Amino acid sequence: MKRVTIYDVAKEANVSLATVSRVINGSDVVKLQTKQRVDEAIKKLGYKPNAIAQGLALQKTTTIGLVIPEASFTYTGMIINGLLDVAKIYGYNIILHTITEGISDVDMIVDVVIKSRVDGAIIYTDKITEESMAMLNDYNIPIVVIGNRVSAQSICSVYVDFEKAIYELCSEYLDKGIEDIAILEDRKNENSTNDLHNGAIRAFKDKGKEFNGFISIPKEERSSYRFLKKYFVEHRHQLIVVNRDSQAMATINAARENGILIPEDMQLVCVIDTKYNSMVRPQISAFTIPSYDLGAVSMRLMTKMLQSEGVEDKEKCLNYLFTARETTY
Amino acid sequence: MKRVTIYDVAKEANVSLATVSRVINGSDVVKLQTKQRVDEAIKKLGYKPNAIAQGLALQKTTTIGLVIPEASFTYTGMIINGLLDVAKIYGYNIILHTITEGISDVDMIVDVVIKSRVDGAIIYTDKITEESMAMLNDYNIPIVVIGNRVSAQSICSVYVDFEKAIYELCSEYLDKGIEDIAILEDRKNENSTNDLHNGAIRAFKDKGKEFNGFISIPKEERSSYRFLKKYFVEHRHQLIVVNRDSQAMATINAARENGILIPEDMQLVCVIDTKYNSMVRPQISAFTIPSYDLGAVSMRLMTKMLQSEGVEDKEKCLNYLFTARETTY
DNA sequence: CTGAAAGCGCTAACAC
DNA sequence: GTGTTAGCGCTTTCAG
Numbered sequence: 260m261k262r263v264t265i266y267d268v269a270k271e272a273n274v275s276l277a278t279v280s281r282v283i284n285g286s287d288v289v290k291l292q293t294k295q296r297v298d299e300a301i302k303k304l305g306y307k308p309n310a311i312a313q314g315l316a317l318q319k320t321t322t323i324g325l326v327i328p329e330a331s332f333t334y335t336g337m338i339i340n341g342l343l344d345v346a347k348i349y350g351y352n353i354i355l356h357t358i359t360e361g362i363s364d365v366d367m368i369v370d371v372v373i374k375s376r377v378d379g380a381i382i383y384t385d386k387i388t389e390e391s392m393a394m395l396n397d398y399n400i401p402i403v404v405i406g407n408r409v410s411a412q413s414i415c416s417v418y419v420d421f422e423k424a425i426y427e428l429c430s431e432y433l434d435k436g437i438e439d440i441a442i443l444e445d446r447k448n449e450n451s452t453n454d455l456h457n458g459a460i461r462a463f464k465d466k467g468k469e470f471n472g473f474i475s476i477p478k479e480e481r482s483s484y485r486f487l488k489k490y491f492v493e494h495r496h497q498l499i500v501v502n503r504d505s506q507a508m509a510t511i512n513a514a515r516e517n518g519i520l521i522p523e524d525m526q527l528v529c530v531i532d533t534k535y536n537s538m539v540r541p542q543i544s545a546f547t548i549p550s551y552d553l554g555a556v557s558m559r560l561m562t563k564m565l566q567s568e569g570v571e572d573k574e575k576c577l578n579y580l581f582t583a584r585e586t587t588y
Numbered sequence: 589m590k591r592v593t594i595y596d597v598a599k600e601a602n603v604s605l606a607t608v609s610r611v612i613n614g615s616d617v618v619k620l621q622t623k624q625r626v627d628e629a630i631k632k633l634g635y636k637p638n639a640i641a642q643g644l645a646l647q648k649t650t651t652i653g654l655v656i657p658e659a660s661f662t663y664t665g666m667i668i669n670g671l672l673d674v675a676k677i678y679g680y681n682i683i684l685h686t687i688t689e690g691i692s693d694v695d696m697i698v699d700v701v702i703k704s705r706v707d708g709a710i711i712y713t714d715k716i717t718e719e720s721m722a723m724l725n726d727y728n729i730p731i732v733v734i735g736n737r738v739s740a741q742s743i744c745s746v747y748v749d750f751e752k753a754i755y756e757l758c759s760e761y762l763d764k765g766i767e768d769i770a771i772l773e774d775r776k777n778e779n780s781t782n783d784l785h786n787g788a789i790r791a792f793k794d795k796g797k798e799f800n801g802f803i804s805i806p807k808e809e810r811s812s813y814r815f816l817k818k819y820f821v822e823h824r825h826q827l828i829v830v831n832r833d834s835q836a837m838a839t840i841n842a843a844r845e846n847g848i849l850i851p852e853d854m855q856l857v858c859v860i861d862t863k864y865n866s867m868v869r870p871q872i873s874a875f876t877i878p879s880y881d882l883g884a885v886s887m888r889l890m891t892k893m894l895q896s897e898g899v900e901d902k903e904k905c906l907n908y909l910f911t912a913r914e915t916t917y
Numbered sequence: 918c919t920g921a922a923a924g925c926g927c928t929a930a931c932a933c
Numbered sequence: 934g935t936g937t938t939a940g941c942g943c944t945t946t947c948a949g
Contacts, residue, residue, distance in 0.1 A: 264942055275920045280944060290918060310703045311649060312942030314640045315925045322683065322704075329672070332665030333863075340659045343686050352704060354651065355682045357672050374639045375651075375681060508867040515869075534662075538837040539868050540844075593926055604936045609928060619934060641926030644941045 263304045272300035283308055314376065322352035323561055324377040326368055328384050328447075329357035334503060334531060334550075335383060338405065341554025342381065349562045351378075358384050365391040373398055379561050381405065401564035403557045407450060410573040415564060417557045417575045419548050421451060421530060424579045425458030425500065428528065433466050437497045437526075441472040443483065443510065445502035455500060455530065472496065487513035495519065498526045498587075504533045507543045511586070527586035541585035549577050592633045601629035612637055643705065651681035652890055653706040655697055657713050657776075658686035663832060663860060663879075664712060667734065670883025671710065678891045680707075687713055694720040702727055708890050710734065730893035732886045736779055739902040744893060746886045746904045748877050750780060750859060753908045754787030754829065757857065762795050766826045766855075770801040772812065772839065774831035784829060784859065801825065816842035824848065827855045827916075833862045836872045840915070856915035870914035878906050 265283075269276040274293060281289050282297040289297075300306070314320040325342065327335050346353055354375060356368050369391055372380050379401035395402055396411050404416040429440055442459055445452050456473055463470035480486040483506045491514050501507050507529035511521055519525050521541060529536055532545035556575055563570050594612075598605040603622060610618050611626040618626075629635070643649040654671065656664050675682055683704060685697050698720055701709050708730035724731055725740050733745040758769055771788055774781050785802055792799035809815040812835045820843050830836050836858035840850055848854050850870060858865055861874035885904055892899050 262942095266942080276943080277921080277945080278919060281919085284944080288918060293918080307699065307702045309644075309705055309942050311640055311643045311705045312925090313944075315638075315644050315927090316942075316944045318925065320640060325684075330665070330669050332661040332668060336659070336661030336665065339661060339684075340686075343658065343684065347686075352700065353684045355654075355668075355672065355684045357669075357676075370636065371681065373636045376638055376640045505863070505867060512867075512869065534834070535837075535864055535867075538834060538841075538864075540841065591926095595926080605927080606929085606937075607935060610935085613928085617934060622934080638926050641941090642928075644943090645926080645928040647941065 262309070263306045265306070265308070267304055268297065268300045268306050271304060272296045319378050320352075320376050321350055322354055322375075322377050323558075324354045324356055324372045324375065324380040326356045326358055326372070326380060326382040326384060329359050331357075334533065337533075337550035338383065338554035338557075341551035341556075342558045343554075345555045345558035345562070349558075351558075351562070366394075369394050373400075378565055379403070381557050381561060401561060403561050403564070405553055405557050408574055408576075413564070415560050415570060415573045415575070417553055417560060417577065419553070419577050419579050421454040421546075421579070422458040422461070424530070424546055424581075425455045426462045428500070428581070429459050429462035429470075430465070432498055433462065433468070438468070439472065439495075439497040440470070441474050441494075441496040441499045443487075443499060443501040443506060444473070444475045445506060446476055448502055451502055451530070455502070459500075474499075482509065484509035484513055488516060491517035491519055496525055498528065500528045500530065502530045504529055504531065504535045504543065504545075507536065507545070507586075508539060511539075511541070511543075522586050522588055526588070529586075532582060537584060544584045544587040545582055547580045547582050549579070552577055591638070592635045594635070594637070596633055597626065597629045597635045600633060601626045648707050649681075649705055650679060651683055651704075651706050652887075653683045653685055653701045653704065653709040655685045655687055655701070655709060655711040655713060658688050660686075662834075663862065666862075666879035667712065667883035667886075670880035670885075671887045672883075674884045674887035674891070678887075680887075680891070695723075698723050702729075707894055708732070710886050710890060730890060732890050732893070734882055734886050737903055737905075742893070744889050744899060744902045744904070746882055746889060746906065748882070748906050748908050750783040750875075750908070751787040751790070753859070753875055753910075754784045755791045757829070757910070758788050758791035758799075759794070761827055762791065762797070767797070768801065768824075768826040769799070770803050770825040770828045772816075772828060772830040772835060773802070773804045774835060775805055777831055780831055780859070784831070788829075803828075811838065813838035813842055817845060820846035820848055825854055827857065829857045829859065831859045833858055833860065833864045833872065833874075836865065836874075836915075837868060840868075840870070840872075851915050851917055855917070858915075861911060866913060873913045873916040874911055875908045876911050877908055881906055 265276045265279050268279045274297060278289060278293060279297055282294050343353060354377060356371060358364055358368055381403045383405040396413060399413055402414045404414060406418050407416060408418050409416050432440060442455050459470045476483060476486050487510055499510060501510055507527060510527055514521055514525060521527055529543045529545040532547040536543040536545045594605045594608050597608045603626060607618060607622060608626055611623050672682060683706060685700060687693055687697055710732045712734040725742055728742055731743045733743060735747050736745060737747050738745050761769060771784050788799045805812060805815050816839055828839060830839055836856060839856055843850055843854060850856055858872045858874040861876040865872040865874045
């Protein structure tokens with residue numbers, strides 16, 4: 260089926276293509292009668308404007324590039340949902356890019372993102388380096404970074420302050436006299452791990468104590484579970500903080516298999532909440548990240564940047580919420 | 589920063605834009621010396637070809653549209669991963685569209701998909717109607733449908749035969765003398781539910797029996813869990829088959845809260861396996877769908893269609909695999 | 918209110 | 934080998 264162009268419509272409606280263009284774009288200077296003729300022609304021919312050609316002519320594509328870590332959909336899913344919903348409202352398309360570890364890949368993304376001439380990019384990854392960011396910034400394309408607090412000329416960010424969250428959590432437990440607190444490394448999320456660690460350090464320091472409950476998982480270990488199963492043979496904690504749901508489950512299983520009762524012997528807090536946390540037994544206490552909002556706000560921010568409405572605040576901090584379930588008391 | 593065009597590069601390298609174009613596209617007729625000059629200019633200016641303009645000129649975009657049900661990332665995640673990996677290899681971009689219930693939305697997707705002039709579309713949803721499919725087919729754009737067995741002139745499909753899977757499962761249990769088998773409706777996946785149901789019916793029929801263990805969830809119930817909690821007060825089964833991991837967990841929780849032991853009193857099989865099935869306790873027996881492959885194969889099929897290599901088989905059936913865990917014996 | 922014409926950046930014949 | 938030129942489909946001044 261031959262694609263019907265604006266020209267075909269013009270001929271059918273007996274007007275010039277300029278007029279058709281006006282009708283398409285809702286220009287109000289067209290006489291109602293002509294508009295109707297054009298509308299009919301469009302319908303009859305089943306004409307759909309070629310977004311590519313529009314993109315070329317307008318120098319914008321109404322699509323934005325989304326960059327996420329590969330294979331991360333379980334925890335980025337909600338973010339993407341939020342993003343898509345807002346994108347849909349504003350009529351933006353999303354081009355999906357995943358990023359693998361290793362710098363070279365980042366360059367590839369920058370390459371693709373630039374070539375595809377998206378109007379903007381939303382990036383969610385710990386692994387992107389400052390250089391790549393600078394590169395992107397050079398191209399002067401609006402960027403929203405999710406998860407890290409950064410900003411620059413054309414870069415905004417939306418994040419949740421976990422350092423603060425953990426700070427408050429630790430402070431509270433310290434006040435209750437619970438001092439043997441451990442934080443489990445999440446090798447897949449360096450930055451968040453650092454945030455957690457720093458929050459704990461600060462909380463302990465403020466009470467005149469020193470935090471040294473950071474559990475790092477040796478490189479050679481294939482999974483948190485395998486590691487923890489051995490770890491718990493000799494180690495105990497009163498409270499353990501982990502990053503993702505899968506780590507939480509791994510912790511529960513490993514602890515249980517070593518005779519550690521949760522929450523009686525050890526309490527557990529998962530930082531990133533997902534629906535699975537409340538599906539498993541015991542239900543896992545967690546910080547609810549407003550994932551959906553994280554995506555929605557990012558996209559909203561993006562639209563603002565694109566319309567160069569003044570973006571008053573380039574760094575948006577969203578609030579977390581602690582949901583106590585069965586792994587704490 | 590002003591975008592640098594092919595024209596700037598041409599001027600810089602002192603050649604015509606045609607030559608630059610040739611270099612970009614790796615045409616081998618360019619003299620090495622000129623090529624080098626052009627390459628230098630490209631590097632110096634930081635030139636990146638405008639994919640939009642290329643798209644216009646070539647009448648193709650090297651991007652394909654992916655259509656999935658909204659908020660489905662937990663179970664489509666792996667599919668998307670497979671898809672993206674193959675897409676990356678072949679240099680295709682992915683535009684992401686989500687589809688909500690309700691026909692009108694489908695038209696919107698068709699609209700967007702056509703307007704964005706993707707080279708092809710990969711669709712994963714139960715909800716798309718035959719009409720919309722026909723519409724898409726009219727536009728003569730290559731389509732790969734994931735999950736359902738359909739094909740047409742420009743439509744291929746990749747699926748897993750669950751009807752057969754359930755048929756075999758039921759047959760096996762019937763042989764063992766277990767006849768009280770139930771299948772739980774998945775309101776979010778009509779078609780799969782039907783497949784399951786049909787498989788069971790066929791299995792029973794082949795043994796000269798009748799299947800009537802279909803559990804449909806009343807419309808007014810907000811979740812499987814809430815429904816099952818009440819359901820299990822009066823009902824028992826020897827084997828229950830559910831579609832998704834979340835339903836499996838709901839079933840376990842609801843059953844347990846009604847004093848039903850799994851697998852002792854009731855065995856449980858989840859149709860769509862995810863990593864969560866092996867993280868929870870008891871670990872859930874499930875059919876492993878080759879999700880990643882589903883995505884990868886689909887994308888591979890798409891590339892074939894796009895290069896109009898003869899696609900010998902328009903309907904690709906992938907094999908499932910039964911993974912027995914702790915909810916069956 | 919509508920039409921003519923000049924691009925947007927690139928590719929692909931077709932010349933030289 | 935390389936340059937010239939005519940589109941790809943649409944938007945947008947600028948005239949009328």
